[in-house]
Amino acid sequence: MTERHIVIMAGGAGTRFWPASRARFPKQFLTIGGDRSMLRATVDRVVERHSIDRVWVVTGQHHAEHAAKMLPELPQDNLLVEPAARNTAPCIAWATEVIAQRSPDARVAVLPADHHIGDPQAFLTALDAAFDAAAEHIVLFGIVPDRPETGYGYIQRGTRSGGTDARPVHEVTRFVEKPDLPTAQQYLEAGDYLWNGGMFVYAVGVMTREIDALMPELGAGIRACVHDGKLDEVYPTLPSISIDYGVMERSSSTRVIPTRFDWSDVGSWDAAMDIYPRDEAGNVIRGDAEVVDVRNSYVQSDGRRLVAVVGLEDVIVVDTPDAVLVVRRGQSQSVKKVVEALRKKGRQDLL
Amino acid sequence: MTERHIVIMAGGAGTRFWPASRARFPKQFLTIGGDRSMLRATVDRVVERHSIDRVWVVTGQHHAEHAAKMLPELPQDNLLVEPAARNTAPCIAWATEVIAQRSPDARVAVLPADHHIGDPQAFLTALDAAFDAAAEHIVLFGIVPDRPETGYGYIQRGTRSGGTDARPVHEVTRFVEKPDLPTAQQYLEAGDYLWNGGMFVYAVGVMTREIDALMPELGAGIRACVHDGKLDEVYPTLPSISIDYGVMERSSSTRVIPTRFDWSDVGSWDAAMDIYPRDEAGNVIRGDAEVVDVRNSYVQSDGRRLVAVVGLEDVIVVDTPDAVLVVRRGQSQSVKKVVEALRKKGRQDLL
Numbered sequence: 185m186t187e188r189h190i191v192i193m194a195g196g197a198g199t200r201f202w203p204a205s206r207a208r209f210p211k212q213f214l215t216i217g218g219d220r221s222m223l224r225a226t227v228d229r230v231v232e233r234h235s236i237d238r239v240w241v242v243t244g245q246h247h248a249e250h251a252a253k254m255l256p257e258l259p260q261d262n263l264l265v266e267p268a269a270r271n272t273a274p275c276i277a278w279a280t281e282v283i284a285q286r287s288p289d290a291r292v293a294v295l296p297a298d299h300h301i302g303d304p305q306a307f308l309t310a311l312d313a314a315f316d317a318a319a320e321h322i323v324l325f326g327i328v329p330d331r332p333e334t335g336y337g338y339i340q341r342g343t344r345s346g347g348t349d350a351r352p353v354h355e356v357t358r359f360v361e362k363p364d365l366p367t368a369q370q371y372l373e374a375g376d377y378l379w380n381g382g383m384f385v386y387a388v389g390v391m392t393r394e395i396d397a398l399m400p401e402l403g404a405g406i407r408a409c410v411h412d413g414k415l416d417e418v419y420p421t422l423p424s425i426s427i428d429y430g431v432m433e434r435s436s437s438t439r440v441i442p443t444r445f446d447w448s449d450v451g452s453w454d455a456a457m458d459i460y461p462r463d464e465a466g467n468v469i470r471g472d473a474e475v476v477d478v479r480n481s482y483v484q485s486d487g488r489r490l491v492a493v494v495g496l497e498d499v500i501v502v503d504t505p506d507a508v509l510v511v512r513r514g515q516s517q518s519v520k521k522v523v524e525a526l527r528k529k530g531r532q533d534l535l
Numbered sequence: 536m537t538e539r540h541i542v543i544m545a546g547g548a549g550t551r552f553w554p555a556s557r558a559r560f561p562k563q564f565l566t567i568g569g570d571r572s573m574l575r576a577t578v579d580r581v582v583e584r585h586s587i588d589r590v591w592v593v594t595g596q597h598h599a600e601h602a603a604k605m606l607p608e609l610p611q612d613n614l615l616v617e618p619a620a621r622n623t624a625p626c627i628a629w630a631t632e633v634i635a636q637r638s639p640d641a642r643v644a645v646l647p648a649d650h651h652i653g654d655p656q657a658f659l660t661a662l663d664a665a666f667d668a669a670a671e672h673i674v675l676f677g678i679v680p681d682r683p684e685t686g687y688g689y690i691q692r693g694t695r696s697g698g699t700d701a702r703p704v705h706e707v708t709r710f711v712e713k714p715d716l717p718t719a720q721q722y723l724e725a726g727d728y729l730w731n732g733g734m735f736v737y738a739v740g741v742m743t744r745e746i747d748a749l750m751p752e753l754g755a756g757i758r759a760c761v762h763d764g765k766l767d768e769v770y771p772t773l774p775s776i777s778i779d780y781g782v783m784e785r786s787s788s789t790r791v792i793p794t795r796f797d798w799s800d801v802g803s804w805d806a807a808m809d810i811y812p813r814d815e816a817g818n819v820i821r822g823d824a825e826v827v828d829v830r831n832s833y834v835q836s837d838g839r840r841l842v843a844v845v846g847l848e849d850v851i852v853v854d855t856p857d858a859v860l861v862v863r864r865g866q867s868q869s870v871k872k873v874v875e876a877l878r879k880k881g882r883q884d885l886l
Contacts, residue, residue, distance in 0.1 A: 203843065476872045490858040490885055492554070492873045495866030499847065501859075507841040508852075508859050515846030521827045522843045534841055 186387070187238060187290040188315050190230045191279040194223050194243040194251055194297035195269060199523040200452050200516070203507035204484070207535050208246055212297040213254070216450055217459040223297040224254055229304045230295070233312075240264060240283070241297070242275050268420035273430035277395050277406040278419070284388040285410065291318050293385045294427075300459050302446030310443040313351040314385040317441060322386040322394065322432070323353065326378025326440040327447050332368035335451055337361055337380040337428075339440050347441065356438045359428065378442055382449065384432075394435045399423065402430070453500045453516035457482040471503075480513065507534055537738070538589060538641040539666050541581045542630040545574050545594040545602055545648035546620060550874040551803050551867070554858035555835070558886050559597055563648040564605070567801055568810040574648040575605055580655045581646070584663075591615060591634070592648070593626050619771035624781035628746050628757040629770070635739040636761065642669050644736045651810050653797030661794040664702040665736040668792060673737040673745065673783070674704065677729025677791040678798050683719035686802055688712055688731040690791050698792065707789045710779065729793055733800065735783075745786045750774065753781070804851045804867035808833040822854075831864065858885055
């Protein structure tokens with residue numbers, strides 16, 4: 185059996201979980217939806233079936249120390265620290281080349297470090313199936329939607345091209361951006377649209393071939409990084425482009441494997457609230473809080489201060505040592521406006 | 536001219552301004568509606584026309600040190616520190632007896648330390664008129680209402696009994712408790728109902744006579760406190776009763792002087808919000824805050840942390856070093872429920 189490697193992308197520096205997330209402490213380091221950081225939970229999920237020696241974590245310079253501390257068992261060489269953030273295509277090309285050096289016929293699963301998976305066993309079973317199917321193709325996870333979600337991109341599946349009857353693999357008809365609600369409703373009813381979970385599996389030779397064909401400059405650059413020892417020099421000059429735009433949407437080697445498990449990319453405080461069980465008033469209360477006449481709300485304290493909420497519904501309150509956020513449910517996408525305003529004002533202390 | 540003395544009652548230990556107010560730091564020490572504490576502002580208002588030697592501040596043991604620091608120019612003897620909290624009747628009887636010792640024909644104005652007065656000159660003019668009218672009566676300020684307020688008690692004025700044409704003094708027909716809204720509307724339309732501002736002026740002989748007639752036990756007790764040096768022993772045994780119940784509502788010596796000035800007893804965060812000017816979005820923002828799509832809201836930070844509010848209207852957010860409150864406008868009376876819950880849980884650190 186070919187070696188199976190896991191690449192966990194932990195390079196995010198998102199602002200959507202401000203004030204809990206900061207430039208130096210992004211979402212993947214937060215405890216959302218469980219009792220561990222999302223990065224820690226992502227590693228824990230896969231090491232149940234995959235050796236930690238074959239787990240790779242890619243992260244940025246500002247986050248490397250924190251990631252290493254959080255993952256003491258991860259071999260030092262398996263922590264890939266980007267000299268500069270260049271989006272996902274260079275990141276994946278680099279990890280692929282590093283793994284290919286060690287094991288030229290390895291297969292690789294790329295997983296974001298900041299997604300929530302509520303059913304780890306179902307996920308691992310799907311991951312096995314994707315590894316099995318990834319001999320000649322880049323196999324994407326397509327999560328079967330259970331609602332007309334407007335927050336995700338979709339993959340329209342085509343005819344079946346392989347896999348097993350229990351776990352068929354389909355051609356990809358097209359990728360579509362986050363839809364509006366009527367369109368999402370149509371997708372749900374059509375039945376052949378799947379959420380693009382941003383997780384995929386491939387053989388290193390296939391990914392290398394596709395990158396060389398579609399982004400030859402990137403392929404050459406990555407080889408200079410890995411084989412000529414020019415990482416610090418060349419990596420920052422690589423094209424900053426996502427793997428979706430750079431490869432997935434332009435390659436004919438993509439396939440999609442429909443999967444059903446409890447998954448969320450947890451893209452906002454609203455999404456975070458949705459992955460917790462509610463109490464009888466519909467609230468999610470984390471940490472030291474006192475609520476009176478409050479319904480359908482999310483209240484989070486980091487334990488150092490008390491958060492009291494009175495007479496409100498559909499609010500999200502997040503308390504941290506130097507900032508507190510109060511936002512109406514459904515509007516947590518606008519949290520980035522606060523971050524932008526703080527940046528304009530030079531409030532680096534709060535970013 | 537008889538001496539004019541001012542007694543400022545600073546004994547409150549209210550919980551309605553939690554988390555800004557605490558047992559050891561009650562409302563009169565807070566900065567509400569101005570740039571100084573309410574106690575400091577109350578003193579500053581009167582010393583414009585009255586010597587600080589004739590200003591008296593009554594407060595509790597836990598608050599004496601703080602009050603003394605806040606009022607360094609107040610003669611030490613003029614800070615009356617209650618051995619125990621016994622409500623307003625003993626407090627006023629005591630201050631009256633102390634002043635009578637020094638100046639038996641003095642007149643005394645009693646003023647709460649935690650009210651907001653937006654027009655100090657109009658207030659001082661009304662105060663002069665009340666002093667003038669207080670030879671034989673206890674003269675209460677009756678604020679002419681401009682709205683059907685349900686948060687105040689009312690005084691129904693009777694026939695004119697004195698004063699000047701510009702500043703008539705009326706008999707008191709009756710005192711009424713806080714009304715419901717239809718009743719408050721009737722009061723407003725009737726025209727002879729005035730808000731009971733809890734401020735009044737009297738000659739010491741009149742108040743002493745009324746207390747001896749209506750609460751003889753209190754009168755005797757206070758004389759033991761002041762003349763026999765038994766303050767610590769006797770004061771805690773005095774009847775704990777308000778001056779309203781003990782004297783005002785039972786005395787035939789009360790009069791009311793209708794006054795018009797910008798006044799609020801600031802009984803809640805909602806009332807506090809009402810005394811500030813609004814910005815163009817209808818918000819009151821105090822301290823370090825960032826608001827996005829927020830209207831008709833009150834946001835207060837003590838400057839040590841940032842408060843960010845997004846996509847809400849009609850909320851009140853108050854941030855302090857160890858607790859943050861988020862309450863819907865119109866519901867700030869329920870803040871006391873939070874305080875009760877904390878008390879039940881033994882959270883003395885937050886009370």
